[in-house]
Amino acid sequence: xxxxxxxxxLVRSYxxxxxxxxxxxxxxxxxxxxxxxxxxxxxxxxxxxVGRLLLALEKPDQGEVxxxxxxxxxxxxxxxxxxxxxVQVVFQDPAAALNDRLPVWRSVMExxxxxxxxxxxxxxxxxQSRKACAAKLFEMVGLQQEQLDRYPHELSGGQQQRVxxxxxxxxxxxxxxxxxxxxxxxxxVQAGVLKLLKRLQRELGMSYLFISxxxxxxxxxxxxxxxxxxxRIVDRFAxxxxxxxxxxxxxxMLVMASQ
Amino acid sequence: MIRICHTLWKSAIAPGPFVMLGATAxxxxxxxxxxxxxxxxxxxxxVQMADRLxxxxxxxxxxxxxxxxxxxxxxxxxxxxxxxxALLVMVTVALIGVPLGMxxxxxxxxxxxxxxxxxxxxxALPEFVVAIATAGFLGPSLGNxxxxxxxxxxxxxxxxARGVVLSERKKEYIQAAQTAGSGTWTVLxxxxxxxxxxxxxxxxxxxxxxxxxxISMMSYLGLGAQPPAPEWGAMLNEGRPYFQTEPxxxxxxxxxxxxxxxxxxxxxxxxxxxxxxxxxxx
Numbered sequence: 001x002x003x004x005x006x007x008x009x010l011v012r013s014y015x016x017x018x019x020x021x022x023x024x025x026x027x028x029x030x031x032x033x034x035x036x037x038x039x040x041x042x043x044x045x046x047x048x049x050v051g052r053l054l055l056a057l058e059k060p061d062q063g064e065v066x067x068x069x070x071x072x073x074x075x076x077x078x079x080x081x082x083x084x085x086x087v088q089v090v091f092q093d094p095a096a097a098l099n100d101r102l103p104v105w106r107s108v109m110e111x112x113x114x115x116x117x118x119x120x121x122x123x124x125x126x127x128q129s130r131k132a133c134a135a136k137l138f139e140m141v142g143l144q145q146e147q148l149d150r151y152p153h154e155l156s157g158g159q160q161q162r163v164x165x166x167x168x169x170x171x172x173x174x175x176x177x178x179x180x181x182x183x184x185x186x187x188x189v190q191a192g193v194l195k196l197l198k199r200l201q202r203e204l205g206m207s208y209l210f211i212s213x214x215x216x217x218x219x220x221x222x223x224x225x226x227x228x229x230x231x232r233i234v235d236r237f238a239x240x241x242x243x244x245x246x247x248x249x250x251x252x253m254l255v256m257a258s259q
Numbered sequence: 260m261i262r263i264c265h266t267l268w269k270s271a272i273a274p275g276p277f278v279m280l281g282a283t284a285x286x287x288x289x290x291x292x293x294x295x296x297x298x299x300x301x302x303x304x305x306v307q308m309a310d311r312l313x314x315x316x317x318x319x320x321x322x323x324x325x326x327x328x329x330x331x332x333x334x335x336x337x338x339x340x341x342x343x344x345a346l347l348v349m350v351t352v353a354l355i356g357v358p359l360g361m362x363x364x365x366x367x368x369x370x371x372x373x374x375x376x377x378x379x380x381x382x383a384l385p386e387f388v389v390a391i392a393t394a395g396f397l398g399p400s401l402g403n404x405x406x407x408x409x410x411x412x413x414x415x416x417x418x419x420a421r422g423v424v425l426s427e428r429k430k431e432y433i434q435a436a437q438t439a440g441s442g443t444w445t446v447l448x449x450x451x452x453x454x455x456x457x458x459x460x461x462x463x464x465x466x467x468x469x470x471x472x473x474i475s476m477m478s479y480l481g482l483g484a485q486p487p488a489p490e491w492g493a494m495l496n497e498g499r500p501y502f503q504t505e506p507x508x509x510x511x512x513x514x515x516x517x518x519x520x521x522x523x524x525x526x527x528x529x530x531x532x533x534x535x536x537x538x539x540x541x
């Protein structure tokens with residue numbers, strides 16, 4: 001499998017008053033094309049920071065992120081912009097990830113509005129009309145047309161997350177970073193969103209970095225799993241090998257805790 | 260722009276009778292102000308010493324003042340200096356303060372520290388004192404008064420806008436916007452303007468009333484509109500010597516000031532009650 005994204009020795013720390021708190025302490029991995037990589041760990045293990053570093057919302061203190069072999073740090077703003085549209089995100093809290101003063105279809109159209117010349121294959125034929133694009137995206141994530149003009153607070157958590165997902169896939173990205181996409185949702189709603197994520201991945205041929213503390217959800221979604229603890233990856237394995245005896249003690253503990 | 264108007268309209272229509280009452284009365288006043296040159300029965304500046312201090316009559320519906328000028332005409336045309344200038348000041352202040360505050364809050368760093376020091380310095384003295392000093396320094400005229408009020412008022416708007424942006428920019432939807440390829444300007448324009456708009460609207464509506472009062476007060480003190488120009492505060496001042504015998508000369512402009520200020524307060528208070536409910540604005 002050709003690596004889409006390679007991460008080498010990523011280090012990132014935060015300043016809390018006078019002390020420096022390391023969040024990510026040297027993380028390396030790759031994500032192949034069409035692959036779903038799960039990143040598990042408890043809260044505070046640095047997994048969300050990894051997500052933000054990949055999205056270039058933050059700069060790493062050390063290490064680099066390579067997109068199809070090219071380091072992100074070395075890129076000019078124009079090239080960066082072209083890569084940015086290939087890497088999209090779905091955040092944990094859909095209510096916070098949508099502007100409460102915008103009707104949801106405008107949030108969904110934001111990426112396409114910023115890249116007027118991008119037209120992913122599933123929007124062929126409707127790209128010239130913003131409303132039709134939004135309607136098509138709504139249909140893809142299982143939302144009703146009547147909900148286009150709603151405001152976020154008029155939708156349920158699951159529906160809001162579907163809106164975020166519609167925004168995430170709208171540019172036809174190669175990599176979607178899902179940062180705890182189901183953690184804020186009810187169990188039944190979670191199952192629906194996970195199924196939708198799986199289907200979209202198959203239909204659109206995207207890669208996922210699926211970040212979660214829920215090892216069961218990660219196992220259901222991922223081809224490969226990375227286990228993170230205190231800013232380091234302590235274990236990595238194909239998802240079928242979850243219950244092997246050679247697993248790291250911490251992985252076993254997570255598995256035990258989830259049962 | 261149309262979308263913003265739409266938002267404003269929707270937010271104004273629901274909040275109940277008081278805002279509607281205030282808005283209707285204000286719309287009426289503004290219509291009067293615009294139509295004043297045609298509605299006024301006389302030239303407000305023409306002195307008729309023979310007709311001074313006349314009681315209301317068919318020729319002079321509200322009587323005449325100490326120089327024989329038509330009080331109704333002066334009230335109508337004075338609205339432009341009082342209400343019109345207050346609205347103008349308001350818009351200028353918002354156009355200066357809000358963008359500066361938003362930019363400062365969003366970009367942060369040195370620009371922000373610099374602007375905050377400027378605001379701290381400018382805000383350290385009481386508004387009214389600074390306004391009097393500035394207007395006195397620039398010389399008494401309505402234009403200079405306008406500059407003086409803008410100078411003391413923009414601070415509050417910059418601060419409010421900055422505060423809103425500071426609290427909003429940490430939220431995930433801003434990160435989502437950045438991931439979606441929105442640059443600084445797009446984020447400010449598409450996301451943050453709407454967030455800043457509602458608090459600014461509320462203090463704005465309450466402030467226009469206050470600004471109107473400041474204009475009237477300053478004119479009363481002789482620092483604003485200069486005679487013979489009609490202005491409500493100045494009219495109050497001119498009527499003062501005759502208060503014992505002709506109280507209506509102070510009553511009419513006083514009532515007009517109260518009425519207009521009440522309109523803005525009704526709108527402002529109503530909008531505040533409505534917009535305080537988070538996410539309630541549609």
